[in-house]
Amino acid sequence: MEALRLYLKLIRISMQARMQYRADFITGMIGVIVLNVVNLGLIGILVSRFTHLNGWTIWEMVFLYCLWILGHGIYSLFFWHIRTLEDYLVQGTFDQFLLRPVSPFILFLGREVQYLGVADLFFGVSGASLAYTALGLRWDWVKWMFFGLAIVSGTLIETTLALMIACIAFWTGRSRRVNSLVMQLNVMVQHYPVDIFGYTFRVIVTGLIPVAFMNYYPALMLLDKLDRNSEWWWLGYMSPAVALLLVGVAAGVWRLALSRYASSGG
Amino acid sequence: MKIFWSFARQAFHNAAVYRFEFWMRFVSIFLTMYSIHWVWRTLYTQRPGAFGVSLEQMVTYGLLGMALEAFLDVGPEWYMAMQVRSGAIDTDLMKPLDFHVYMLAMSTGEMLFNLGVLSVPALVMGHYLFNLQLPPNVSTGLLFGISLVFGYLVLFHLGFLLGSLVLVTLDIRSISWAYYSLVSFFAGQMVPLWLFPQFLRALAEVLPFKSVYYIPMSIYIGTLAGESALQAIGFQVIWAVLLVLVSRWAWRQVHARLIVQGG
Numbered sequence: 001m002e003a004l005r006l007y008l009k010l011i012r013i014s015m016q017a018r019m020q021y022r023a024d025f026i027t028g029m030i031g032v033i034v035l036n037v038v039n040l041g042l043i044g045i046l047v048s049r050f051t052h053l054n055g056w057t058i059w060e061m062v063f064l065y066c067l068w069i070l071g072h073g074i075y076s077l078f079f080w081h082i083r084t085l086e087d088y089l090v091q092g093t094f095d096q097f098l099l100r101p102v103s104p105f106i107l108f109l110g111r112e113v114q115y116l117g118v119a120d121l122f123f124g125v126s127g128a129s130l131a132y133t134a135l136g137l138r139w140d141w142v143k144w145m146f147f148g149l150a151i152v153s154g155t156l157i158e159t160t161l162a163l164m165i166a167c168i169a170f171w172t173g174r175s176r177r178v179n180s181l182v183m184q185l186n187v188m189v190q191h192y193p194v195d196i197f198g199y200t201f202r203v204i205v206t207g208l209i210p211v212a213f214m215n216y217y218p219a220l221m222l223l224d225k226l227d228r229n230s231e232w233w234w235l236g237y238m239s240p241a242v243a244l245l246l247v248g249v250a251a252g253v254w255r256l257a258l259s260r261y262a263s264s265g266g
Numbered sequence: 267m268k269i270f271w272s273f274a275r276q277a278f279h280n281a282a283v284y285r286f287e288f289w290m291r292f293v294s295i296f297l298t299m300y301s302i303h304w305v306w307r308t309l310y311t312q313r314p315g316a317f318g319v320s321l322e323q324m325v326t327y328g329l330l331g332m333a334l335e336a337f338l339d340v341g342p343e344w345y346m347a348m349q350v351r352s353g354a355i356d357t358d359l360m361k362p363l364d365f366h367v368y369m370l371a372m373s374t375g376e377m378l379f380n381l382g383v384l385s386v387p388a389l390v391m392g393h394y395l396f397n398l399q400l401p402p403n404v405s406t407g408l409l410f411g412i413s414l415v416f417g418y419l420v421l422f423h424l425g426f427l428l429g430s431l432v433l434v435t436l437d438i439r440s441i442s443w444a445y446y447s448l449v450s451f452f453a454g455q456m457v458p459l460w461l462f463p464q465f466l467r468a469l470a471e472v473l474p475f476k477s478v479y480y481i482p483m484s485i486y487i488g489t490l491a492g493e494s495a496l497q498a499i500g501f502q503v504i505w506a507v508l509l510v511l512v513s514r515w516a517w518r519q520v521h522a523r524l525i526v527q528g529g
Contacts, residue, residue: 027440032440035446045466049316050316121329181297
């Protein structure tokens with residue numbers, strides 16, 4: 001609880017620092033929204049010309065895209081700066097987090113907020129609502145609960161993956177490029193249903209770098225696309241479990257990384 | 267010409283230092299090619315020969331779009347923004363070389379380097395892994411090459427104009443997202459113009475962006491041939507000349523009111 005209070009306080013300070021740059025804020029929001037509209041526009045043109053993509057109609061694709069961006073929006077709002085960890089390590093400024101009598105993790109997390117996540121969330125909520133109406137969905141409370149859980153799981157999956165990759169820098173000094181690579185996988189999963197890709201790719205994004213659990217598998221469940229005859233149908237419910245597992249692993253990696261930290265003496 | 271080579275050599279030295287960076291870029295090109303290949307394969311299984319274009323042609327178009335980006339887009343706007351932010355732009359302005367020519371030389375050097383180490387290997391990979399077709403004959407290949415040169419000139423000058431704008435507004439990061447997505451959309455980098463709905467197509471046909479990807483790539487796969495290919499190249503030439511003139515004019519305006527920070 002103490003940690004949470006501290007975190008919220010740090011976040012408030014970071015937010016105030018951010019709000020000094022109003023113009024940047026507005027162009028940034030517009031940039032993010034244009035980017036997403038164009039992305040969805042391209043997908044929309046393709047899918048509408050061919051009526052569907054491997055059984056996914058245009059609004060199901062919009063839902064898939066927006067489910068991803070909702071989880072990602074929360075991630076980019078609060079955890080985006082995890083990828084900048086290497087800068088602290090290289091410049092030796094990481095020491096400041098270790099000198100205080102509270103968790104260095106909380107101090108690092110509270111360091112920044114990335115306001116652009118707001119644009120992602122705005123886009124995700126609008127897109128998902130439009131898709132919900134267009135698809136004529138009628139969810140009971142179980143599905144609504146699962147929808148919320150899926151979003152939070154998405155955030156946790158992306159955050160823990162980002163954290164583990166950032167920890168590579170404790171050993172090598174650099175990690176950001178690996179992060180961009182995982183981001184690339186992420187973008188593929190965000191844009192297209194995983195079932196159009198080859199077997200190896202599906203195994204990678206399910207078992208190795210499980211980004212497919214951010215949107216694809218929960219979307220199967222939420223859109224009633226689960227194939228009960230397939231022996232893998234239960235993956236549609238697994239996002240929260242995958243997220244919890246990753247949190248455990250990431251916490252271990254973080255602790256291990258901290259224990260071998262040697263300051264570069266900035 | 268000598269000056270282009272010396273810049274290409276410089277780019278080579280920079281890249282040799284960041285070898286890991288290079289491999290990551292290459293893997294990333296592989297992934298985009300992989301995904302575009304599967305998207306078209308899936309769509310064409312549903313509807314073979316859609317819009318009078320074969321699957322091989324369509325996959326080739328998609329893969330080219332990914333491989334060409336690696337060398338066409340050298341992004342002079344980033345260099346300009348960085349130099350202004352750090353104040354180092356005054357050293358660029360002191361050089362005994364026109365700034366526009368200097369930027370063009372530097373970008374072209376980098377472009378040649380990226381062509382050699384990223385795009386050509388990516389095309390070879392695309393050919394063997396994803397069935398990227400060769401151009402049907404030599405003259406098509408030649409027209410494609412000519413068209414690419416003008417595509418590059420158009421994209422460079424669009425970037426230069428954006429860079430000049432950035433010198434005034436002092437912020438590029440957020441503008442660039444909107445800029446890149448709009449360019450790649452209207453250039454038909456991923457989805458060709460013939461699939462666009464009517465009004466978007468009409469708009470895309472008159473804007474300069476289609477010079478960058480759509481025209482060269484359509485010439486390559488043969489959907490633009492003979493008379494219409496030449497017309498398309500004429501369109502590129504007109505836009506290239508126009509953009510050179512506008513760029514030079516815009517740079518003169520910006521130069522006059524340039525504020526150098528510290529430095």
